[in-house]
Amino acid sequence: MKAKIIVMPRAEVLDPQGEAVRQGLASLGYDGVRHVRVGRYVELELDSTEDMTASATVQRMCEQLLANEVIEDFEFSVES
Amino acid sequence: MNVAVVTFPGSNCDDDCHYVCRSVFGATTIQVWHKEKSLPSGVDVVILPGGFSYGDYLRTGALARFSPIMEDVVRFAGRGGTVLGICNGFQILCEAGLLPGALIRNQSLRFICESVPVRVETTESQLTSALEKGRVLHIPIAHMDGNYFAKEDTVRGLEDSDQVLLRYCTSEGEVSDASNPNGSCANIAGIMNSGRNVFGMMPHPERASETPLSSIDGRELLAGLLGGSL
Numbered sequence: 001m002k003a004k005i006i007v008m009p010r011a012e013v014l015d016p017q018g019e020a021v022r023q024g025l026a027s028l029g030y031d032g033v034r035h036v037r038v039g040r041y042v043e044l045e046l047d048s049t050e051d052m053t054a055s056a057t058v059q060r061m062c063e064q065l066l067a068n069e070v071i072e073d074f075e076f077s078v079e080s
Numbered sequence: 081m082n083v084a085v086v087t088f089p090g091s092n093c094d095d096d097c098h099y100v101c102r103s104v105f106g107a108t109t110i111q112v113w114h115k116e117k118s119l120p121s122g123v124d125v126v127i128l129p130g131g132f133s134y135g136d137y138l139r140t141g142a143l144a145r146f147s148p149i150m151e152d153v154v155r156f157a158g159r160g161g162t163v164l165g166i167c168n169g170f171q172i173l174c175e176a177g178l179l180p181g182a183l184i185r186n187q188s189l190r191f192i193c194e195s196v197p198v199r200v201e202t203t204e205s206q207l208t209s210a211l212e213k214g215r216v217l218h219i220p221i222a223h224m225d226g227n228y229f230a231k232e233d234t235v236r237g238l239e240d241s242d243q244v245l246l247r248y249c250t251s252e253g254e255v256s257d258a259s260n261p262n263g264s265c266a267n268i269a270g271i272m273n274s275g276r277n278v279f280g281m282m283p284h285p286e287r288a289s290e291t292p293l294s295s296i297d298g299r300e301l302l303a304g305l306l307g308g309s310l
Contacts, residue, residue, distance in 0.1 A: 016187050070182045
């Protein structure tokens with residue numbers, strides 16, 4: 001099974017990387033970009049063949065390591 | 081005084097800490113490899129030094145937090161043992177949940193390496209008990225991710241219970257946006273836990289502990305922890 005995880009800075013956390021990317025886009029002439037946020041995408045391949053078990057495992061992985069919930073939110077999907 | 085300095089893969093201030101503890105303060109100092117499962121017996125102070133543990137992969141401090149030695153560091157702290165995290169050590173302590181909040185990318189997106197003024201915010205700590213509140217110390221910072229972030233109520237909690245150790249300020253001691261080098265919430269440069277035995281700071285006191293290094297202000301902080309005469 002494959003898990004696809006997206007980790008993003010929380011809304012209330014300033015994202016200087018996103019702001020720098022927005023400025024970079026503006027300097028390329030893309031003026032219409034109001035807001036950019038930069039996060040992280042993680043793909044995992046799992047031995048598990050059961051959706052429920054895999055989801056529960058990935059949830060724990062995110063909470064324990066892949067995201068820091070003080071500063072980040074995460075979401076994921078699991079597919080075979 | 082027995083000090084353990086933990087070395088993670090990628091630590092680069094471990095030798096400096098070891099040197100200062102031993103040579104400046106005369107403390108018995110042991111370097112402990114992160115794969116050890118327990119701290120040496122009789123340790124009084126544990127230092128998590130600066131550096132780039134695990135190459136800062138994922139998030140700063142996120143992987144070091146799972147190094148085998150950390151279980152015993154957490155136990156040691158839980159028993160009231162004194163732990164000091166400097167720079168990457170501070171990041172690791174936050175990731176390990178021993179200190180609240182997190183250190184994120186500097187607002188400028190630049191690595192900052194300079195000596196900065198920081199103001200002593202409390203004297204109710206081992207590190208600062210001999211200093212006056214409001215005293216300005218000049219201590220180097222050297223980091224890419226030193227922007228302290230915590231939720232508003234967490235910051236308020238730290239302030240209400242007098243857990244803020246140091247804030248970035250001007251040379252005159254004024255705390256302002258202009259004197260904030262990295263965007264930290266409330267100019268916070270260092271904090272402690274509610275038990276007042278776990279300390280984290282972005283400035284490097286070990287780099288300001290001997291006269292040839294332009295400032296000896298860091299030595300005054302470490303003296304509170306390590307004792308010995310100045």
